[in-house]
Structure formats: structure tokens, C-alpha cells
Amino acid sequence: MPHSPAVEVRGLVKRYDGRAVVDGLDLTASAGRVTAVLGPNGAGKTTTVECCEGLRAPDAGSVRVLGLDPVADGPALRPRVGVMLQDGGLPTGVRAREMLDHVARMYADPVPTDALAARLGLDAFARTTVRRLSGGQRQRLALAVAVVGRPQVLFLDEPSAGMDPQSRLAVWELVRELRDAGAAVVLTTHLMEEAEGLADHVVVVDHGTVIAQGSVADLLASGTGTAVDDDGTLVVRVSADVDPAGLRERLGAGFGVEHRSASSFAVTGPVRPGTVADVTAWLAERDVLVTRLDTGRRTLEDVFLDLTGRSLR
Numbered sequence: 001m002p003h004s005p006a007v008e009v010r011g012l013v014k015r016y017d018g019r020a021v022v023d024g025l026d027l028t029a030s031a032g033r034v035t036a037v038l039g040p041n042g043a044g045k046t047t048t049v050e051c052c053e054g055l056r057a058p059d060a061g062s063v064r065v066l067g068l069d070p071v072a073d074g075p076a077l078r079p080r081v082g083v084m085l086q087d088g089g090l091p092t093g094v095r096a097r098e099m100l101d102h103v104a105r106m107y108a109d110p111v112p113t114d115a116l117a118a119r120l121g122l123d124a125f126a127r128t129t130v131r132r133l134s135g136g137q138r139q140r141l142a143l144a145v146a147v148v149g150r151p152q153v154l155f156l157d158e159p160s161a162g163m164d165p166q167s168r169l170a171v172w173e174l175v176r177e178l179r180d181a182g183a184a185v186v187l188t189t190h191l192m193e194e195a196e197g198l199a200d201h202v203v204v205v206d207h208g209t210v211i212a213q214g215s216v217a218d219l220l221a222s223g224t225g226t227a228v229d230d231d232g233t234l235v236v237r238v239s240a241d242v243d244p245a246g247l248r249e250r251l252g253a254g255f256g257v258e259h260r261s262a263s264s265f266a267v268t269g270p271v272r273p274g275t276v277a278d279v280t281a282w283l284a285e286r287d288v289l290v291t292r293l294d295t296g297r298r299t300l301e302d303v304f305l306d307l308t309g310r311s312l313r
């Protein structure tokens with residue numbers, strides 16, 4: 001089997017108004033693998049993917065998809081590449097199912113649309129025009145349109161953004177199947193859970209360039225944070241919102257406590273069995289139930305924040 005990468009980006013530069021929003025970016029994606037591109041808002045992910053899709057021409061560097069130039073060889077690539085744009089990118093006056101059937105007719109060997117519509121739950125809004133679809137429904141239709149031609153390369157820009165949990169699971173299952181069938185899947189996402197669950201290879205982009213890459217396991221192992229060997233993170237999910245600030249005093253010096261959401265907080269520091277006991281006792285005194293405890297394992301989100309910092313873009 002030939003092993004040239006399905007997508008190969010070298011030294012990509014894209015400027016807007018003289019500002020390089022993609023600045024010497026390298027990216028490789030292979031057949032039969034899901035490559036997830038992560039990065040803060042404005043990092044240059046969509047611009048990079050749009051250059052791969054032939055929607056934007058690079059200012060410098062090279063982009064090859066299946067060995068071809070996405071701009072110059074667009075007509076040759078179109079039947080072999082599936083694209084799901086961030087805003088759906090579908091014409092708004094067409095009914096959902098007509099849209100899918102119309103696109104399917106353009107391919108020699110499309111996926112049967114009845115089955116595809118059923119598994120992505122399109123039947124419930126088959127006769128609704130794209131304009132009237134909810135955000136998540138539009139995303140599901142856009143995904144169906146992207147995959148109906150059995151693409152060898154599939155670009156998904158934030159595929160599950162705005163989707164309910166049921167749809168997200170259906171999308172993940174479909175992406176895994178396509179990957180297992182040999183497609184090269186490139187997806188951008190802000191969902192760390194999506195990257196952890198789907199990606200064979202993760203590329204972290206910031207300020208238009210790649211700042212880290214590898215498998216999820218590689219990235220978790222290569223933690224760049226300040227944690228010393230002895231330190232760990234205890235992520236605590238709770239049944240009721242609780243301000244964990246007082247817990248810091250209880251745990252003493254060397255511990256940090258971070259409120260993450262209404263139902264979770266994280267304790268960082270030299271986490272020991274006694275620490276877990278202290279945390280649960282402190283919560284019990286407040287009549288708050290622990291619904292989940294994760295110990296000792298940095299998450300992809302921890303790594304991502306270490307790499308890209310905490311300032312808003």
C-alpha cells in the first residue's frame with residue numbers, strides 16, 4: 001500500500017491585511033487515521049483547513065491533498081474529498097432530504113441516502129428547508145452531505161459544535177467507521193473529549209503554527225506544566241454547586257483548588273489517599289455528594305491549557 005500522506009501541508013502561510021494568521025504551519029494526515037487540530041479561537045485552524053479544501057490560496061508554502069494541489073486540481077479532488085464547513089455552508093432554500101439526494105446523485109457510488117439519513121436522524125426534518133433547521137440539525141445534514149460520496153479525505157470543521165449528546169455520539173461513531181474504512185479524517189474541535197475519544201493524532205496550533213503534536217497519550221505524557229513528579233490533579237464532580245475555596249485551607253500548603261463548573265472542581269498538589277479522604281469529608285460536612293472522582297491523570301485540557309496559556313484570544 002502506498003504510504004504518502006493523504007494531506008501534506010508544508011510551511012503554510014496565509015495573510016490577511018498583511019498579518020500572517022497562518023505562519024509556517026506543517027501538518028500531515030494519513031489514511032485510516034483521525035487527525036484532530038486543536039487551538040484557541042483565531043489560531044488559524046479554519047484557515048488552514050480551508051487552504052486544504054481549495055477554498056483559499058496559500059500566500060506561501062505548499063498544500064497537497066492526495067498528492068494534488070487543492071486549488072489547481074480542484075475538479076479532480078472534489079469527488080474524492082468530503083468537506084463540512086463550520087457554518088454548514090449549505091444553500092438555504094433547499095429542503096434537507098432533497099439536498100442530500102441531490103448531492104448523492106453527483107457521485108458514482110454514493111452511500112445509500114435512506115440509511116445515512118436514518119443514522120444521522122435527518123428523517124425528522126427531511127422536508128424542512130435548510131434556512132429553518134436548528135444549528136445542530138444543519139450540522140447533521142452538512143455531515144451527511146460531506147460523507148455521502150465515500151470520500152478518501154474528509155475535512156470536518158468543528159463537526160459536533162452545537163449538537164446534542166445523542167447526535168454527537170452518532171457523529172463519533174460515523175467518523176470512526178469512516179476512519180476504519182480507510183479515510184483520512186481531519187477535524188478541528190474545541191471539545192477535548194472529542195479529540196481524546198476520536199483522534200489518532202493531535203495537532204495543537206497557536207498563532208498560526210504548530211506548537212505540539214502526537215497521539216493523545218504522547219501529549220498527556222509530555223506534560224509541560226509546572227507539576228513536579230509528586231503532584232497530581234484530583235478532579236471532583238459533585239451533586240451541588242459548592243465554592244471550594246474553603247477546601248484549600250483544609251488541605252493546607254502545597255494545594256491549589258480551582259472551581260471548574262457548577263458541578264466540578266479540581267485539586268492540584270501532592271494528592272495522596274488522605275487528600276481524597278479530606279476532600280470527601282469536607283464535602284460530606286456540607287451535605288454534598290461526590291458523583292465522580294478522577295485522580296492522577298492529566299487531561300488533554302490540562303495539556304492544552306499548559307501549552308496555549310489561559311489568556312483569551
Ligand SMILES: Nc1ncnc2c1ncn2[C@@H]1O[C@H](COP(=O)(O)OP(=O)(O)OP(=O)(O)O)[C@@H](O)[C@H]1O
Nearest residue numbers: 016017021039040041042043044045046047048188
Ligand atoms: N477573510 C478574512 N479576512 C480577514 N481576517 C480573517 C479572515 N478569515 C479569518 N481571518 C482571521 O484569521 C485569524 C484566524 O482565523 P481562523 O478562522 O482560521 O481561526 P480558528 O483557529 O479556526 O478559530 P476558531 O476556533 O475561532 O474557529 C482570525 O484572527 C480571523 O479573524
